Amino acid sequence: xxxxxxxxxxxxRSILSRAAGALLGSSAEEVVVVLAPGDRxxxxxxxxxxxxxVRVVFAESPDEGRAASVRAxxxxxxxxxxxxxxxxxxxxxxxxADFDAxxxxxxxxxxxxxxxxxxxxxxxxxxxxxxxREELLxxxxxxxxxxxxxxxxxxxxxxxxxxxxGRDLDRPEDLLVSRSMQRTLSIIKPDAIAAGKLGGILQHxxxxxxxxxxxxxxHLTPERAQEFYAVxxxxxxxxxxxxxxxxxxxxxxVLEGPDAIAHYRTVMGATNPEEAEAGTIRKLYATDVERNAxxxxxxxxxxxxxxAFFF
Ligand code: RTP
Ligand code: MG
Numbered sequence: 001x002x003x004x005x006x007x008x009x010x011x012x013r014s015i016l017s018r019a020a021g022a023l024l025g026s027s028a029e030e031v032v033v034v035l036a037p038g039d040r041x042x043x044x045x046x047x048x049x050x051x052x053x054v055r056v057v058f059a060e061s062p063d064e065g066r067a068a069s070v071r072a073x074x075x076x077x078x079x080x081x082x083x084x085x086x087x088x089x090x091x092x093x094x095x096x097a098d099f100d101a102x103x104x105x106x107x108x109x110x111x112x113x114x115x116x117x118x119x120x121x122x123x124x125x126x127x128x129x130x131x132x133r134e135e136l137l138x139x140x141x142x143x144x145x146x147x148x149x150x151x152x153x154x155x156x157x158x159x160x161x162x163x164x165x166g167r168d169l170d171r172p173e174d175l176l177v178s179r180s181m182q183r184t185l186s187i188i189k190p191d192a193i194a195a196g197k198l199g200g201i202l203q204h205x206x207x208x209x210x211x212x213x214x215x216x217x218x219h220l221t222p223e224r225a226q227e228f229y230a231v232x233x234x235x236x237x238x239x240x241x242x243x244x245x246x247x248x249x250x251x252x253x254v255l256e257g258p259d260a261i262a263h264y265r266t267v268m269g270a271t272n273p274e275e276a277e278a279g280t281i282r283k284l285y286a287t288d289v290e291r292n293a294x295x296x297x298x299x300x301x302x303x304x305x306x307x308a309f310f311f
Contacts, residue, residue, distance in 0.1 A: 015092035025096035065142035111157030190248035
């Protein structure tokens with residue numbers, strides 16, 4: 001792994017921290033992170049995870065290849081551990097449940113070596129029974145756990161995991177897509193529905209490269225509209241906004257795509273249609289600054305809250 005790769009951020013968190021956090025949430029008894037010697041940035045990327053029990057060790061000879069990392073990690077684990085699960089920082093989308101699936105299969109006696117499989121292909125993480133400890137400690141150079149797996153074909157068991165979560169960041173194009181993949185909440189407001197613009201706006205959204213991954217038509221009560229727009233409680237337009245948003249049906253949807261949050265705000269245009277750029281939804285369909293056809297989340301936290309509000 002290139003020196004700084006584990007520091008790459010996805011949605012504000014390094015891939016190292018994401019992977020270590022998922023492991024910490026699993027039923028693994030201890031989590032050891034192996035870093036290159038002197039990798040202070042790696043240590044600080046882990047931040048509070050260290051306080052929560054993630055232990056950091058440094059590879060013995062960083063230039064040797066992955067064997068040195070495997071050895072350092074194996075050496076650092078408790079000698080009494082029943083198994084050793086080897087995971088990589090560059091699979092930042094795996095979740096605690098994925099690691100648990102391997103641990104469960106191992107606990108159920110599926111085999112002495114349990115590895116992830118993605119669409120039938122062998123992949124990482126891999127869980128080795130404690131009896132392979134010495135073989136792992138004997139790895140040298142660029143050898144990895146694979147060498148041990150190939151030596152014991154009869155002991156190997158595969159656990160199928162979702163390829164989307166198991167994808168790694170070896171290819172730069174994966175990174176470009178995954179780094180910015182986001183979800184945002186859209187509301188097509190009562191004015192646009194009443195004017196028969198729902199179909200046009202949805203088409204506009206899809207043509208802009210946003211994928212509609214969930215959708216529902218509903219009629220907000222004044223109470224729900226108040227709650228949704230609670231941040232604007234003190235604003236002079238609040239009462240009018242609540243009355244408008246509960247005046248007729250709306251269509252709420254979850255949009256997904258690269259940089260979906262900012263991208264959808266651009267596609268919508270400025271709050272006030274008079275200031276909106278040509279070709280934006282609000283320029284095309286909004287009536288005025290209040291009856292402005294659509295809503296889109298304004299940041300990652302609000303997107304998460306607003307999606308949970310409706311779905
Ligand atoms: P939204 O939240 O709906 O996506 O719109 P926004 O971020 O562009 O605008 P925001 O400032 O959050 O305002 C929320 C909604 O309140 C109505 N509004 N009325 N009468 C007014 O001056 C006024 N200003 C805002 C609009 O419906 C706006 O979208
Ligand atoms: Mg807003």
